[in-house]
Amino acid sequence: MHQLPSPTHALRGLRALLNGFSQVFLQAHPGFGLLLVVAIAASAPGLLGGALLGGLSGMLTAQRRGYPMADIDIGLYGYNGILLGLLLSLKLTWSPLLPLLIMLGGGLSSLMLEPWMRRMRERQWLPAFTLPFVVLSGLLLCLAPALGLQPQSGAVSAASTLGWLDAVTAVSLGLAQVAFLSEPWAGALLLVGLLLADRRAACWALLGASAGTGLALLLDAPQEHCLAGLYGFNGVLAAIALSQVHRQHWVPLLGALLALLLQYGFHRLGLATLTLPFILACWLIQTSAQRWQLALKARAPGRQSR
Numbered sequence: 001m002h003q004l005p006s007p008t009h010a011l012r013g014l015r016a017l018l019n020g021f022s023q024v025f026l027q028a029h030p031g032f033g034l035l036l037v038v039a040i041a042a043s044a045p046g047l048l049g050g051a052l053l054g055g056l057s058g059m060l061t062a063q064r065r066g067y068p069m070a071d072i073d074i075g076l077y078g079y080n081g082i083l084l085g086l087l088l089s090l091k092l093t094w095s096p097l098l099p100l101l102i103m104l105g106g107g108l109s110s111l112m113l114e115p116w117m118r119r120m121r122e123r124q125w126l127p128a129f130t131l132p133f134v135v136l137s138g139l140l141l142c143l144a145p146a147l148g149l150q151p152q153s154g155a156v157s158a159a160s161t162l163g164w165l166d167a168v169t170a171v172s173l174g175l176a177q178v179a180f181l182s183e184p185w186a187g188a189l190l191l192v193g194l195l196l197a198d199r200r201a202a203c204w205a206l207l208g209a210s211a212g213t214g215l216a217l218l219l220d221a222p223q224e225h226c227l228a229g230l231y232g233f234n235g236v237l238a239a240i241a242l243s244q245v246h247r248q249h250w251v252p253l254l255g256a257l258l259a260l261l262l263q264y265g266f267h268r269l270g271l272a273t274l275t276l277p278f279i280l281a282c283w284l285i286q287t288s289a290q291r292w293q294l295a296l297k298a299r300a301p302g303r304q305s306r
Contacts, residue, residue, distance in 0.1 A: 012073065013059070014030075015030050015073070016059055016072055016073050016074075016075060016078065017033070017052075017055055017056065017059060017075075017078060018030035018031075018033030018034050018037070018075075019033055019073065019074050019075030019078065020033065020055045020058070020059060020075035020076075020077070020078020020079050020081070020082055021033035021034075021036045021037055021051070021055065021075070021078070021079070021082060022036065022075060022193070022197060023074070023075040023076060023078060023079035024036065024079050024082060024083060024178060024179055025178060025190070025193075025194060025197075025201070025205070025236075025237075025240060026201070026237065026240050026241055026244065027194070027197040027198060027201065028074040028075055028197075029193075029196065029197035029198075031193070031196050031197070032193035032194065032196055032197040033075070035189055035190065035192065035193035035196070036179060036190060036193060037051075038189070039176075039179070039181060039186040039189045039190055040086075040179060040181065040186075042186070043176075043181050043182070043183040043185070043186040044090075044180070044181055044182070044183075046089060047085075047086050047089045047090055047180065049085075049089065049099075050085035050086060050088055050089030050098075050099075050102050051082045051085040051086045051089070052082075052085070053085050053099055053102045053103060053106065054081035054082050054083070054084045054085025054086070054088075054102050054103075054105060054106040054109075055078040055079070055081050055082040055085065055106065056078075056081075056106070057081050057102070057103040057104075057105075057106025057107050058077050058078050058079075058080060058081030058082075058106040058107065058109050058110045059072060059077050059078045059081070059110075060107075061077070061106070061107040061110040061111065062077035062110045062114070065110070065111070065114070067110070067114050071117070076113070076117070077109075077110045077113065077114075079130070079133075080106075080109035080110075080112075080113060080130060080132040080133040080136075081102075081105065081106030081107075081109050081110070083130060083133040083137075083179075083275075084102060084105040084106060084109060084133055084136060084137060084140070085102045085105070085106065086179060086180045087133075087137050087180060087274075088101060088102050088105065088137075088140060088141075088144075089102070090152065090180050091141060091144075091151060091152055092141075092144055092149045092150065092151060092152060093149070093150045093151070093152055095147075095148065095149050095150075097147050097148070097149060098149060101140055101143075101144070101147065101149070104140070105136050105137075105140050108132070108136055109132040109133060109136055112128075112131075112132040112135070112136070113128055113132050116128040116131070126282075126283050126286055126287070127241075127282070129237075129241065129275070129278065129279045129282065130237075130274075130275040130278070130279060131279055133274070133275065134274050134275060134276050134279070137274060138272075166227055167213075169184045169227065170209075170213045170226055170227045170228075170229055170232065171187075171206065171209045171210050171213060171229075171232065172184040172185075172187030172188050172191070172209075172229070173187055173227070173228055173229025173232065174187070174208075174209030174210075174212060174213055174229040174231070174232020174233055174235065174236055175187035175188075175190050175191055175194075175205060175206075175209055175229070175232070175233070175236055176190060176229060177228070177229040177230060177232065177233040178190070178233045178236055178237060182228065182229075187229070191205070191206070200243060201240045201243065201244075204239040204240050204243040204252050205236045205239060205240055207239055207252070207253060207256065208232070208235035208236040208237070208238060208239030208240065208252070208253075208255075208256040209229070209232035209233070209235055209236050210232075211235055211239075211253060211256045211257055211260070212231050212232045212233075212234060212235025212236070212256055212257070212259065212260040212263075213226055213229070213231050213232045213235075215231075215257055215260050215261070216231035216260055216264060219264055221264055221267075231260060231263065231264070233275075233278075234256075234259040234260065234262075234263050234273075234275060234277040234278040234281070235256035235257070235259050235260055235278075236256075237259070237275060237278040238252070238255035238256050238258070238259040238277075238278045238281045238282055239252040239253065239255060239256040240252075241255070241278070241282050242254075242255040242282060242285060245286070246285075246289070251285060254285065255281045255282060255285050256281075258281040258284065258285070259277040259278045259280075259281035260277070262276075262277035262280055262281060263277040
């Protein structure tokens with residue numbers, strides 16, 4: 001007979017899953033993860049099942065493969081699966097095959113992430129961030145028609161006159177769109193969760209969403225997309241990620257603006273990007289910082305010899 005998991009193991013698994021939800025915003029805080037689950041359940045209940053299934057699939061795959069429990073516990077093997085579950089549930093209509101596709105994506109995301117993280121620690125590779133989500137979402141959405149899965153119909157609301165309330169709403173939606181949510185109050189709830197997890201990250205998330213949305217409007221990006229928060233979420237993620245490793249205030253702001261420019265450029269080319277601009281912006285800034293440090297070290301002996 002199979003032994004049932006103990007309450008301690010069940011609570012540890014629940015905590016790891018909630019941490020996976022909070023890792024969508026680069027945090028490891030189960031309270032914030034629970035608030036994100038509540039926001040999804042209340043504003044887009046049709047996405048919650050996919051998010052839970054994707055997160056559990058990624059986490060259980062990591063456990064079965066014997067990946068470090070410390071990484072599993074803080075949600076590192078959950079967030080890519082959660083994002084895949086959210087996206088596939090948003091883009092595809094219900095079918096008995098949809099849960100299988102989400103489970104496949106969640107499991108594959110962990111299999112992709114582990115060797116990358118190992119090389120990051122051993123060979124100083126750049127962080128993967130949401131790269132497994134970006135790669136697998138493209139592959140699975142291309143596979144969906146062959147499996148008979150039909151796309152959901154969706155439309156962005158028409159543009160309205162831009163006022164201060166619209167600007168505040170756009171910033172809030174920039175936060176909500178990180179998790180594919182389209183209710184301003186959901187963004188406000190996620191800001192509360194960020195304040196609970198890390199007040200500094202919350203401040204940078206607000207600045208990232210504001211900078212991204214504002215620059216998009218200056219670049220004459222479609223106003224309806226700006227007001228829907230679609231030009232804010234990459235700035236949110238870039239600002240949070242860079243604020244965790246750089247104390248200079250201009251670096252996270254530069255990352256948010258660079259992420260927006262990359263997103264705008266990709267969209268002008270007709271390319272769907274998801275969180276790729278956030279990843280590329282962080283990689284460019286971190287690579288530049290590493291090269292600068294190496295250049296300073298190379299010049300140091302010459303200064304000392306004088």
